[in-house]
Amino acid sequence: MRVFVSKPNCPNTRTTLASLFCVILITSVILTACRLPSVDPNGTATRDESKQATVTDVQNTLISATETISPTPTFTPTPEPEMFSQYDLTVLFDYENPHLAVDMSLTYLNKSEETLNEILLVVDANRYAGAFHLQEIAWEDGQVVSDAQLDGIRLSLPLQQPLNPQEEVSLSIAYEIYLPNNRDYFGYTERQANISDWYPYLPPYIPGEGWLARDPGTIGEHLAYDMAGFNVRIKLASPTNPEGLPLVIAASARAEFDGEWYNYRLEPARTFAWTVSHLYQVQQTTVGDTTVIGYAFPNHQEAEDTALRETANSLEVFNELFGPYPYDTLSVVEGDFLNGMEFSGLFYLSHAFYDFYPGNPMGNLTIITAHEVAHQWFYGLVANDQALEPWLDEATTTYSEVLFYEHVYPELVEWWWNNRIYFHQPVGWVDSTIYETGAFYPYRDAVYLRGAMFLQDLRDLIGEEAFFSFWREYVERYSNQLVTGDDFFNLLGHHTSADISGLLAEYFRTR
Ligand SMILES: [Zn+2]
Structure with missing residues (x-):
């Protein structure tokens, strides 16, 4: 649970009275924030409650200090930042023969109140025949994990020693993906390569139930995600396609270039998705502090403009209704498949929405843009x-x-x-x-x-x-x-x- 403490603007004045007023105002804002009742989604005590108790204790100390010693508190305590599991992914990507060679390291923080004897990773890429090739898994000390079991999308790893609550375990995984020729958000076509749910990931652990890893259905989405932190480094085997057209990457976060490497940092997020094409036309606009970036195939400028504009409009409306969008960028990408799909900081709209854009807001380009942007709150944040x-x-x-x-x-x-x-x-x-x-x-x-x-x-x-x-x-x-x-x-x-x-x-x- 995030507790928002907004600081009032205090006048820059030397008068004692004004300073005292500011102190009272700050204190009352903090107290108001701390009075928020804690609702427990699982019906048991949570870390958030203990965190809140800690903040309240500090406040109580502050209040007694102001009563007995001085009317001026000397510091404003800030809540401890929430910790997330961390994924570090280094990727070499061949666009021409769509293939990824990935080195991943992962640090898992046991936020549950149970001691774990094994951890489970979900390997959604293993749904596709011949796509996922596991090379090696090793613990942090370099010892190779020899008793891991990959069964469908579930990769279970017995732990060397039990993992207690609030303890971390780290491991590294080397693997390759041969991207399937597949019109979807995981796969390639002649127009793009879409790389989503491409790393073994830790599903949420539900106390009393275990790992939340559902089987794929024939329709709908089956995955559930905790928030996590992502450091992703991508290098393209070639910066162009064979015709010399430069490759463009769209991703869940903004890239920083370091030589041949595209570096990304995103936290906290449900997923890190990316896509590459030699055809993307790119344009952008801003909504507040967020850069909205559109990636579309050529030859339908009006639809491309509309997708970008309606994404920005949706962001403005939902920022107002639901609270602020959390990332620096939001990317809207034309997908070479027949539906929309959401990921943290990036979503796809079907090429059909662009191809059959009616020239007005009475169509799927506008409807589904609003839908997918709203997923940044319902799927992304919550x-x-x-x-x-x-x-x-x-x-x-x-x-x-x-x-x-x-x-x-x-x-x-x-x-x-x-x-x-x-x-x-x-x-x-x-x-x-x-x-x-x-x-x-x-x-x-x-x-x-x-x-x-x-x-x-x-x-x-x-x-x-x-x-x-x-x-x-x-x-x-x-x-x-x-x-x-x-x-x-x-x-x-x-x-x-x-x-x-x-x-x-x-x-x-x-x-
Ligand atoms: Zn949806």
């Missing part, structure tokens, strides 16, 4: 079990689309409802998993479309003020965490006393 509770990020982002239209194209709100929702006459439970509908459209109708209908009905029932104050607190309170439906409804109960049982019965099977 994450969830995408396999079992996909509504937490898909219903919220679908509803965010109409919030975008309300702010940017209010005359099209009714069009959005008719075109995006009612036209499909959606049926199904909002709390469906990715495994049960069997096909994409029934899944979308139940989770995305009925999910948006539920959120609108909820808004109508509890009122504008309660609805939007709930959203704002939901994002602030659960940023960097993994939420459940229980967390969602528990927090909602703090913002409204309205009886929502009728809505739950209408939309949810399990509530």
